[in-house]
Amino acid sequence: MEFAIVDIETTGGNPNMGGITEIAVIVTDGNSILDRFQTLINPERHIPDFIIGLTGINQNMVQDAPTFIEIAEELYDFLKNRVFVAHNVNFDYSFIKEAFKAHGIDFNPPKLCTVRLSRKAFPGFGSYGLGRLCEQLSISIENRHRAFGDAQATAILFEKIYNQSPDLIFQNLKKNNGEAFLPPNISKETYAQLPEETGIYYFHNDKGQVIYVGKANNIKARFKSHFSGNSKEKLQLKSEIYDVSWELTGSEFLAYLLEVSEIKKFWPKYNKALKFKSSSWGLFQYEDSNGFIRFQVGKNTGNLKSIYEFDSHSEGWKFILDKTEEFNLCPKLTGIQKTTGACYDHQIEKCSGACCNKETVEGYNLKAQKLLNSLGGQHGSIIIKEKGKNTGESCALYFENGVFRGYGFFDHDDFFQENTDIINMITMVKPLPETKYILRSFVGKIHHRNIMIV
Numbered sequence: 001m002e003f004a005i006v007d008i009e010t011t012g013g014n015p016n017m018g019g020i021t022e023i024a025v026i027v028t029d030g031n032s033i034l035d036r037f038q039t040l041i042n043p044e045r046h047i048p049d050f051i052i053g054l055t056g057i058n059q060n061m062v063q064d065a066p067t068f069i070e071i072a073e074e075l076y077d078f079l080k081n082r083v084f085v086a087h088n089v090n091f092d093y094s095f096i097k098e099a100f101k102a103h104g105i106d107f108n109p110p111k112l113c114t115v116r117l118s119r120k121a122f123p124g125f126g127s128y129g130l131g132r133l134c135e136q137l138s139i140s141i142e143n144r145h146r147a148f149g150d151a152q153a154t155a156i157l158f159e160k161i162y163n164q165s166p167d168l169i170f171q172n173l174k175k176n177n178g179e180a181f182l183p184p185n186i187s188k189e190t191y192a193q194l195p196e197e198t199g200i201y202y203f204h205n206d207k208g209q210v211i212y213v214g215k216a217n218n219i220k221a222r223f224k225s226h227f228s229g230n231s232k233e234k235l236q237l238k239s240e241i242y243d244v245s246w247e248l249t250g251s252e253f254l255a256y257l258l259e260v261s262e263i264k265k266f267w268p269k270y271n272k273a274l275k276f277k278s279s280s281w282g283l284f285q286y287e288d289s290n291g292f293i294r295f296q297v298g299k300n301t302g303n304l305k306s307i308y309e310f311d312s313h314s315e316g317w318k319f320i321l322d323k324t325e326e327f328n329l330c331p332k333l334t335g336i337q338k339t340t341g342a343c344y345d346h347q348i349e350k351c352s353g354a355c356c357n358k359e360t361v362e363g364y365n366l367k368a369q370k371l372l373n374s375l376g377g378q379h380g381s382i383i384i385k386e387k388g389k390n391t392g393e394s395c396a397l398y399f400e401n402g403v404f405r406g407y408g409f410f411d412h413d414d415f416f417q418e419n420t421d422i423i424n425m426i427t428m429v430k431p432l433p434e435t436k437y438i439l440r441s442f443v444g445k446i447h448h449r450n451i452m453i454v
Contacts, residue, residue: 004082007151015098019043024147026155030162040065089113183238194220199248212270215255251386282306291361293368296335330354374448381454404435
């Protein structure tokens, strides 16, 4: 068995936002080094100053380096059929997995973490960070916070663990391969087929009946979390599950909506009752004496009809802050700033001056009307464009008076063009009042260009 000891340097801590600037891989069989791979990588984005200070890798060093796609095939072949090992393995693994995924490569090797292994092999240390751990084990690190220096030190650490406690290595491999947590009636093959994508999933009993419905951005990871722990309910579910099925949605929004619909359809044994809070806050609209359209977030008392509803004041406040910026509205006229004269934003040239008659009523109200048009979800019929299940399609979510009524998947080029038959192309679902709360929680994050009023 061969182990690939991996270390990377990145532009940040989020694998979906950051980029890889350097990678080093050292292959060992547990006793000796077999091969090496090392390169700087052009992350195709800015490297923050604090990262430059930490790693010493700056923009000039990577500008002529290969991009990840240029090394992807070679790196994949180098890592293939080897156990992926790193210190805090999920960090390095998640970046590399996301980078491969962005270029259409599925990467899912067995992995080991030298932090976890070290805690068991060398109990009682005060710290298990790589620097402190190597210091306590007399392992020298050359070029700390550079990929090859850290990978080399990690390789020496791994070999120490391997030679001292080889059973520990293989026990953790077995555990990480899913053999320890799997329910007795779910095979490794079934688990291996679970997608690491967004959608809804169903647990079935020995008669094929649905006993649980869930949603997840990563169905495979979510499945595993159901059986991590020994609570009474988890153990009971573990004994009753015989099969898993799923439907991919691409969109987290659609996954939430379908989950509610399927729970109401099957009333599964292990799903708790759906609970939604009442709407105690609202967005109110009025026209001032100068004819400007104004907005205000306030309590839903029933005396005035709100044009939009929120579950909390903080939700409403964030909503109007975001919409004020998105539509370039005046913060005084949206109730954010309380001033007697011009708003503070006008003083720094962010506001066009509706608050001090520097902007025309007609021009400002056109922008305010765009905000109103984007709120069509709670009254009237709208279609919301969401991402589809793959890069070649979009998802259409259809709502009537805020209630989810149907969905469909379309080619990007065909979607949101003038098409009077678009509703006839949508799969209709049973209307459930609960879905309006899901719409409300998502609509504030959706750009108005992706909302079409029917």
